[in-house]
Amino acid sequence: MTGFANRVAVVTGAGSGIGRAIALDLSQAGCPVAILGRRSEALDETAGLLPAGARCLALPADVTLADHRAEAVAAVLARFSRIDILVNNAGVSAIEPLLSASEAEWRRVMATNVEAAFFMAQAVLPGMRAQGRGRIVNIGSVYGALALNPAHYDSFGDTGAAGPRRQPAYHTSKGAVLNLTRDLAAAVARWGVTVNAVSPGMVMTEQSEGLLSPEVERRLSEMTPVGRFGRPAEIAHAVRFLASDEAAFITGEELRVDGGWSIW
């Protein structure tokens, strides 16, 4: 997988976890990377992990805001002149009792996971169209196409009156990301742009560490055919493959990186 040397990548949500791993992986492959995230100190930490001499532009931005998106894309173009790869990784979740889940949280999740992904794509596509080449990789989830089965995974508990604690907006948003991926793919293939999704399964990041009880972590590992959680770098490798020149005939596809977890 060569040919990344002058491919400029934009990674959203790059201040932690999977986004940080993607930025690091693409940078190691030779890409100049623009890293976006809300917390500038987290972006600085990511930048500090990149290889010596790596070309990196850290852009504190909230991708749910149109002016932040526009400013960030303009800044990337000003610095690197082009954008070849967009990784829509920024994502949030809301775990709330089902019967009292709020509209505000629903909208926050949709704004970040769905709307920002589309409008970031919209912002970079004119340049990709002019280049006749581009790669967009959206980070989905195994929960984009599967219900979270409480028989297997009831760690969020039940509040009684307000029902079980769930994350309906997150699961809905990831389903939307998958079909956004297919719909965009069909639309922009004519410009030499592919659009694919990488759907992580159980991946241990600094955010998820400690979120699950050891018992639930053990059960989830047992349910995973490879017998363990994934590492952020393993998601990043799949993103890099789909972002490579040699994946030109793959588009509109979801690549699950989940250790076989989703085949139950």
Added chain:
Amino acid sequence: MSQAAHPRLAGEVALVTGAARNIGAAIALRLAADGAAVALHYHTGKSHDDAEALAARIRGAGGAAMTVVADLADEAAVAAMAEAVRSALGAPAILVCNAAASVVGARPWNEIAPEEWDHVLRANVTGTILCLRALCPSMQRRGRGRVILTGSVRSPLGLAGNAHYTASKSALEGLGRVLARELGGDGITVNTIVIGAIRTPAEAAYGDPGAVDRRLLECQSVKRRGLPEDVAALAGFLASGEAGFITGQCITVDGGWSMR
């Protein structure tokens, strides 16, 4: 064939079935370019020269390759093939089941004789299982392996015609998921590449190449024909150490045709 400074499959042994031509040959070349020693399986004597030429090409580029002939529907022949590869190159940790009974034309389901069903199912499904039976135990002992099966976009699309071929390829998708679960604990990943319309000489059976191209490009989002190298690129990734958390998947390479 360019050799990377630190090829990602250096020290690995791969067996690619149906490797004499087209997609199988491209996969073999790719794995060899990534540093693997490659065993090239072919089915009958008429593929002998192509397989030998491919092996010579790989060796000429500094790689290691051998050829093996076997009828994959014959258990003893498959066992002998596995033994020949083990003694010449070592036990393969990478198995690409690409061989398939090729079926051209588009006959309706009720014009396919039961004997033809048996033949295609035996070659494509039983042949794959026999390869797995012969090759996976050594992977299990070492706690490491990559199995790549080849499906067809005919399964998700349900294209009319040649139901026996489509049924055989659909069987492999289910087989891959089961084996991913059964072999996951042994460090073996099992994935199926769902292959779209790849330009091969066999297409001549479908008539004027220009008309075939036009028909397919109307269906695909990507407005160029698929090439064997497109499939080989994904096979190379799935065979690599970087894909250790990908298993039980059906991954489509079809230029955005099926979009499922």
